[in-house]
Amino acid sequence: MNARKGFLTLFSIILIISMVTACAPKATEVPSNPTTAPTTAQSGSGSTEAPAVSGECPAITMADMQGVASGTYPQQYEVSEFEAAADCTLEFSGRADFDPKYIELYGQPPADVNDRLPSEPLVVVPYNEIGKYGGQLEGLSLGPESGNSEYLSWRHAQFLRYADDLTTIVPNLVKSYEVSDDLKTFTFTLREGHKWSDGEPFTTSDIQFWWEDIILNTELTTKVPAYWTYGGEPMKVEIVDDVTFKFITAAPAPGMLSLLATSWILPAAPRHYLEAHHIKYNSAANDEAVAEGKASWVDYFFTFYGEWKDSVHRWTDSPPAPFLEAWLVVEETPEYQLAVANPYYFIVDTAGQQLPYVDRTRENYTQDPAVLELKIINGEIDEKAQSLKFSSVPVFKEHEADGQYKVYLTMSASDGNTVSFNRTSKDPVLREIFSNPDFSYAMSIALDRHEFNQVTCYGECDEISNGVPISPATSWAKPEWYTYGTEYDPAKANEMLDALGLDKKDADGFRLRPDGKRLVIQANYTIQSMSSATMNLIKSYWEAVGVKVETKEIATEQYRSMVANNDQDLASFTSGSTLEPTFIANQYRFYPPFGDAILEPQFGLSWAEWMNTNGASGDEPPADVKKLFDLVDQFRNALPGTDEYIKIGQEIGDIHMQNMFLIGIIGPSPVVLIAKNRVGNMVIPPISGFEFYREYPVRPDQWYIID
DSSP states (O other), X not given: OHHHHHHHHHHHHHHHHHHXXXXXXXXXXXXXXXXXXXXXXXXXXXXXXXXXXSBSOOOOOSSOOTTOOOOSBTTEEEHHHHHHHHTBOXXXXXXXXXXXXXHHHHOOOOSSGGXXXXXXXXXXXXXXXXXXXXXXXXXXXXXXXXXXXXXXXXXXXXXXXXXXXXXXXXXXXXXXXXXXXXXXXXXXXXXXXXXXTXXXXXXXXXXXXXXXXXXXXXXXXXXOOGGGEETXXXXXXXXXXXXXXXXXXXXXXXXXXXXXXXXXXXXXXXXXXXXXXSTTTOTTHHHHHHHTTOSSXXXXXXTTOOSSGGGOOOOSSSSOOOOOSSEEEXXXXXXXXXXXXXXXXXXXXXXXXXXXXXXXXXXEEOOOHHHHHHHHHTTOOSEEOTTOOXXXXXXXXXXXXXXXXXXXXXXXXXXXXXXXXXXXXXXXXXXXXXXXXXXXXXXXXXXXXXXXXXXXXXTOSXXXXXXXXXXXXXXXOOGGGGTTTOSOOHHHHXXXXXXXXXXXXXXXXXXXXXXXXBXXXXXEEOTTTXXXXXXXXXXXXXXXTTOEEEEEEOOHHHHHHHHHTTOOSEEOOOOOOOSHHHHHHOOTTXXXXXXXXXXXXXXXXXXXXXXXXXXXXXXXOOHHXXXXXXXXXXXXXXOTTSHHHHHHHHHHHHHHHHHTXXXXXXXXXXXXXXXXXXXXXXXXXXXXXXXXXXXXXXXXXXXXXXX
């Protein structure tokens, strides 16, 4: 535990400093990753010959900077900055042909790349080589909305991004940003001439439409999300001109930049496309919705727009909704999703070539763990980490040479495996049982974490409780949070369950509820979040203390629907976002439903509904839960490192420990990452997880096919 905690503690401190001093960007080199990358990127090494003189630009890479000075931000330049550093004029070029599927849906783009790029595109320095166009990347996920955030990260485009040192926030879609000293005014400048994937201009009008007509429209957004709310008030969006806009908050927003650099939510929407489906701009929108079988224009609108991009499945429209990403989805079947290069993508390499290099990306689907494993060992997948289990490392290593890939272990920032009982259960008897923290404590100490470690983690995981959603690496974490309820004591567990009125048993030795029925926990789970081995161990230990458990592996979409309908007994869907930099940006793990309400809810959606509607609907939460909502509002505006920030954070952690909303099974294992040998410019991230949006910081748009 100490080595990992030491790394993450230092890492968190650096990140906090970088966020609070966001206006002082620094140039850094390619990071020293904890794993060896498929291709070695020695930043700034190689030739030291002088830059070209007022002519063709040197095609520099991070492996060979050719004497060109680094820019303001690591691994990238603005065009004018690069030309000044290299004393040259950068000429742009692009692919000669466009995918027929793109042309079928969007039409023929201009042949001249200068008519497709912004007037000043972002210049990215490739890791090892200037790539070449062509080929198809093969990905793998559980389904179109299951375990596919990694694939989405390949093509993602956000205002800002973390550089691969995971400490420096750099401009991306925006050309520049400024932050006021009081951390309340954030000024952004877009790239002049930037275009959506259908060739229409991307301007501040699209930010204005997103804010005023989607977020502030109460039919589409019942309440402004917490991550856009500071000091109890929604932020304000001020449009200065076509390329300049401001986010203005009522209180300091120390996590704003980190949120924008890691979030899958783009705070912009294509006005020119979506106005036709919005009642404000199209009075016939309701009639059109009904004609399409929808209840109202609201339901119909969300078939064209979604914050989580793959919640939209209208790829047969001509044209479909436009995006700003590297690759655009053009086809989807039950077996795969196909995306093609965006002719209007805003990034070029140092040779002036428009990215991405790879023509197509395909995400293959399978819910079967055996098929997932087989596709990897057969060498069918180019890159994969999400949903891979640490227990599969031996078989992956065994087939490494035949499959022509490499296996890497990188650090996880997730919170490992947790489970939670549904304290808002529709069954009033279960609700009363589950709502007693003593029940959670008894069920926690009925688990032998040492065996979980040996069976599911080869002894490499920390035998701690991670039920408090604050990483042990946090600068102010309390050690007792992670040992509370971790002792293996089945005798005490039995005594506690008896004391709760669960002392009567049936002929099979299973405990009876107060109403005389057998106490049965329906433990539905998805392999995206928990392995069958882990769930079966949980079942065996709980049944050993007389609590019957029925397990069933289900698809992620089915799991999310079940929890959304409040039909679960046990939740087991967790990710991460417990590192200090990520929960400064977004605190959704701290309060119900203790995870993203759409992607990874645990329980308590009806509590959140009650809080969001001021008691008009939903279920009134207990006092400690109400207090969590209040504390999170205070925490969001507290400056990191201050006494107030520490005090509020520790109070949040104490409430979690005492209530045991989540039961931590075991600490996280290292992340298994598979990388195919044929992919050039692939570097392994120092931390692989949702916290920094998967592979996004290592720039998959510069990957290319070597053969």
